[in-house]
Structures are given as structure tokens and as C-alpha cells.
Amino acid sequence: MTFATLGLIEPLLRALETLGYQTPTPVQTQAIPAVLAGRDLMAAAQTGTGKTAGFALPLLQLLTMEGPKVNANSVRALILVPTRELAEQVHEAVRQYAENLPLSTYAVYGGVSINPQMMKLRKGVDLLVATPGRLLDLFRQNALKFNQLQTLVLDEADRMLDLGFSEELGNIYKALPKKRQTLLFSATFSDAIRMLAGQMLNDPLSIEVSPRNVAATTVKQWVVTVDKKRKPELFIHLMRKGKWKQVLVFAKTRNGVDALVEKLQGLGVNADGIHGDKPQATRQRALDRFKASEVQILVATDVAARGLDIEDLPLVVNFDLPIVAEDYIHRIGRTGRAGATGQAISLVCADEVNQLSAIEMLTRQTLTRQMEPDFEPEHRVPDTDASGQVIKKPKKPKKPKTSGGGKRNLGKWVESGEASAPEPSIKPVRKVPVFNTGPRKRKP
Numbered sequence: 001m002t003f004a005t006l007g008l009i010e011p012l013l014r015a016l017e018t019l020g021y022q023t024p025t026p027v028q029t030q031a032i033p034a035v036l037a038g039r040d041l042m043a044a045a046q047t048g049t050g051k052t053a054g055f056a057l058p059l060l061q062l063l064t065m066e067g068p069k070v071n072a073n074s075v076r077a078l079i080l081v082p083t084r085e086l087a088e089q090v091h092e093a094v095r096q097y098a099e100n101l102p103l104s105t106y107a108v109y110g111g112v113s114i115n116p117q118m119m120k121l122r123k124g125v126d127l128l129v130a131t132p133g134r135l136l137d138l139f140r141q142n143a144l145k146f147n148q149l150q151t152l153v154l155d156e157a158d159r160m161l162d163l164g165f166s167e168e169l170g171n172i173y174k175a176l177p178k179k180r181q182t183l184l185f186s187a188t189f190s191d192a193i194r195m196l197a198g199q200m201l202n203d204p205l206s207i208e209v210s211p212r213n214v215a216a217t218t219v220k221q222w223v224v225t226v227d228k229k230r231k232p233e234l235f236i237h238l239m240r241k242g243k244w245k246q247v248l249v250f251a252k253t254r255n256g257v258d259a260l261v262e263k264l265q266g267l268g269v270n271a272d273g274i275h276g277d278k279p280q281a282t283r284q285r286a287l288d289r290f291k292a293s294e295v296q297i298l299v300a301t302d303v304a305a306r307g308l309d310i311e312d313l314p315l316v317v318n319f320d321l322p323i324v325a326e327d328y329i330h331r332i333g334r335t336g337r338a339g340a341t342g343q344a345i346s347l348v349c350a351d352e353v354n355q356l357s358a359i360e361m362l363t364r365q366t367l368t369r370q371m372e373p374d375f376e377p378e379h380r381v382p383d384t385d386a387s388g389q390v391i392k393k394p395k396k397p398k399k400p401k402t403s404g405g406g407k408r409n410l411g412k413w414v415e416s417g418e419a420s421a422p423e424p425s426i427k428p429v430r431k432v433p434v435f436n437t438g439p440r441k442r443k444p
Contacts, residue, residue, distance in 0.1 A: 006032045009061055011100035016057075019096060025050040026209040031185075032058045034205050041183045042157075042197055043207040051185045052093045055079075055153050059183075060098050063126050067150060070104070070124035074145045077127045079153040080172070082160055083303050084109040084131060084280050085287060090155060091129040103127060110134045111280030118143040132160070132168035139175060146176050157184040157197060158326060173200070218336035219316075221344045222368040223356070225381045228349040231319060232263055234375045235347065238317075239269075239297070246290070248313060249299045250331050252320035257299045260319060264297055271297040302327050310334060318346035325358040350379040357384040 003016055003024055024032070027045040034041050035058035045051055059077055070076050079094075081087050091107035098105055107129040108117045114137060121128075121143050138144040154160050160169065182201050189197070198204070226234045239247070251257045254275040264271035272286040272295045283303075290298040291310055302322060313335045322328050335342025346367070348356055360366050366385045371377075383391035 001029055003057075007036055008032070008057060009064065011064075012057055012061060012097060015097050015099045018099070021053070025054075027051055027207065028054045028057075030207045030209065031055060034207070035059060035181075035183060036061065038062075038181055040181060040201040040204040041185075041207065042189075042194070042201060042204045043183070043185050043209075044189050045185075045207075045209045049209070052090055052155070053097070055155075055183050055185055056090075056094050056097055059127065059151055059153065060094070060101060060103060062151065063103055064101050068148075070126050071145070071148060072124050073121055073143060074124045074148045075121075075126070075128040076148050077151045077153070078135075078146075078149060079127070079129045079155055080132060080135070080160060080169075081129060081155045082131065082165065084111055085274075085283065085303060086156065087129050087131055088284065094127060094129065098127075105129070108134050108138060109280070110137075111283075114138070114141075132165050132172060136168055136171055139172075149177055149180055151181040151183065152176060153183045153185065155185050156330075157186040158189055159186075218340060219332050219342045219344050221332065221346075222370055223346045223348050224370050224372055224375075225348050225377050226372070226375050227377045227379055228351060230375060230377075231347050231349065232260060234372060235260070235317065235319060236264075236267065237372065237375070238345070244315060245296065246293060246313060247297050247315045247317055248290075248310065248334055249297060249317045249319050250322070251299055251301060252323070254301060256320060257301055260299050261297075264299075269297055270295055271299065273299040274303060275301040276303055302331070312340060314342055316342070316344045318344070321346060321348060321352045321355040321359065323355065325355070325362040328359045329363065348381055349377065350381050353382050353384060353390055356381070357390050360384055360386045 001024060003013055003021065006024060006029065008016075025045075026049070027043060028050050031041060031043050031051075031054035035055060041055075043051065043054065045054075056079075063076055067076060079090060081090055087107045087109045091105060094105050103126040104124070105127045106117075106120055106125045108121075109131040110133050114134070117134070117138065118141065121138065135144070139146075159165070182204075184197050184201070184204075224234065224238070235249075238244075249260065251260060254277050257273040257275045261271050261273040272289065274283040274286050278286075286295065286298065289295045299319070316332050316335045318328070318331060322331065332342075332344035335344060346356075356367070364386050369381075385391065
């Protein structure tokens, strides 16, 4: 199978040849003909398997072959993504694919000035990549119209629909033409998301090129158990022991990112961090320096969990487990991409046992556990397995209480031979001893 046999036009084939693309991946093989045929699509595939090309290549071809010239402040195709970093990455891929085509492309997202974006949209854009919030800002300021829209793509659709974007998406859908092609692409789809997505698509074709919610087999995964307060110390120990050169680290909170970066920098480690509170220019600069190997350790919240393509990244560390189990798959998917191998280590404390159990149930595998000498946790992490159960060790049976003749037991007298419990149907009789409280009076 080649890209030519999928029906792609010659300018796209030339661009793919320049990029070194030779053989289409399974998701591309199935998605490209379906999109070219105008079908609505719902595609699930592991991260790093080429989903972006799966929808971008046929979409660019449709825009080239069909439809009128784009009008001022209008777009003909819209790709929605959940994060600024993913918007930049998707647009860069689209720009490279469209190198030989007479199409205009652009990306808009928050965290930067809106004025240059409004100026760019005045001439109209054939294909726009956007985050939902900034897209709505532009629409409400009349900088953007959707009357020419032909195709809507939701990239990382599970996050778009499930994690905080439902209100923005609802407002966007109201503004879009009813007649359009809709494509949903993601690595993971919960049953609830599938049901919701089914209401938005028209007779969609469903593609699953790998088992649902399964991490890439090219990534070796394991867990190191540790007490919560000793996580930073263990991380530094493992970093020095393994002589880590380039590591992407995920922390649960923005404060957690800043604290770990500060600690590492205090030790002379070239570290940087990205999270939602940092300006977009700062985030992009940190990411660019990490990709260029100028930064050794990049610590991030889940803004970096999806879509970031870092070539040959050898290691991902979960300093904290994610609250949402699906994010684990996306986090470790930053390594082991495009057939390469990678490693993913999770530092897990007793408080995270429920998150660990949810991850193992989602991925249908029990993660290997290790304990690092001198870092054995005082608070044991309960055993878990892929069934989603936390396995508790059985409690030792209590020894039955025995009592002998004439001994007092909790305020009642137990006579000899009464050690066994009475029959359930017989109400036990409590024998109350009589205590003398003063001298006995004689009867007159």
C-alpha cells in the first residue's frame, strides 16, 4: 500500500516524499479514502500512529479540488484542538502537507494578542486550526464567519467533549452550518463520549485500528512505589542513577511543576516547566529548548499530555498519576512514537492507589511494581490488578474470647459452663450482681 493508491493528488505526494513519508499507517489507510468520499468519521488509534495526516491530507485535497475561493473573514475547514501547543503542532503539520497547494492555513489560540489574528483573518483562511475559547472570541467580535464551512475536525475528541469544553463546543455548533462533514479523531473514546459524538455525526464510519484505550506496545512501563513526601528525593536519585539526558515529567498541579523545577534548578540541573498559568510565548520557548536538547528535564501539567511530538524522546516520568485515567495513555504516548521504543516510569504513593487501579483497568494490564532500595514506602501501596479492584490483604481473625466460672466479664456474671454463646432464638439474660452500699438494717 502506498499514498498514491489511496487516491491522493500529486502535490500532496510530493510533499510527503519531501517529508520522508513512505508507507501509510493503518489509520491513514482507512481514514483517507473515507474522508475523500465525504463520510463523517469517528476514528480511534493509538497516539503516535499518524492521525493528523489521516485527516489533514484528504481535507487539504478536498479544499483544493472543491468549493469556491474563501471570502473575507471566512474559513472553509476548521480543526478544533484542546491546547495551544497542539494547535501549533497540528498547524505546522498542515503547513508542510500544503506546501505545494494554493491554500491558506492559520492557527489561533489564547495566551497571545488577538489583534494580529483578527488582521490575518480579514482575507479569509482556507483551513483554520483553533482552540475553542479563542475561536469564540473571534466569532463574537465578528472577525470570523462560518457560512463557507465545509468540514469540522475535532482532534483529541475525547478531551474536547469530556473535559471542560462542552459549553464552548455547544456555542460553536450553534454557529456552524447544519450541512457539513464532521471528523472525530482521538486515541481514546469512552462509551459516554461515543454516544455523545454519535448525536453530532451523520451516519458516521467508525474506525478502530487498535484495541480501545491501550497504550503503545513500544513503551515499557513500570511503577516505583514511594511515600509521597519522598517523591522529589526519589526522582533525583533515579535521575542520577539512570543518567537521564532528556525526560518529560508530568506533575498534577501547577504548583507541583514549579516546586520540582525550582528544586532541580537549585541542584544545577537544566530544567524548565510549562503549565496553564505561564504565557504562551514562555511555554513555547521552553518546549522548543527541550526539543533542541537545551533543556534536560521538562516538567509539565497535562497541557503537554496530548499532541506533542518530540522526536525520539526516550523517557516519560509520571511524578504524579493523572486524575483522569485516559490521560495516562496520552502522557506515555509522548515516547515510543512512530515505531520507536520508549520507557514510562510512574512514582506512586499510597494516596494514588485508586488512580493506579483505574489506569490498569483502562489499559487492561497490571503494571509491574518495583521498590528502590532506601526508598521503601512506610505507607504500603495496596495491590491492584487489571480488574480495577484494590486488593486488600485479609485481616487476621480475632481470637474468640473465653471466660471461666466465677469470672466477671464486662459487668455481667458468667457462671461455669456458660462460655459458649446462647442460641440465636434465645434472648441472653444479663445477671446483674447486687452490691451493698451500707450497713444492713435489722428488721424491727
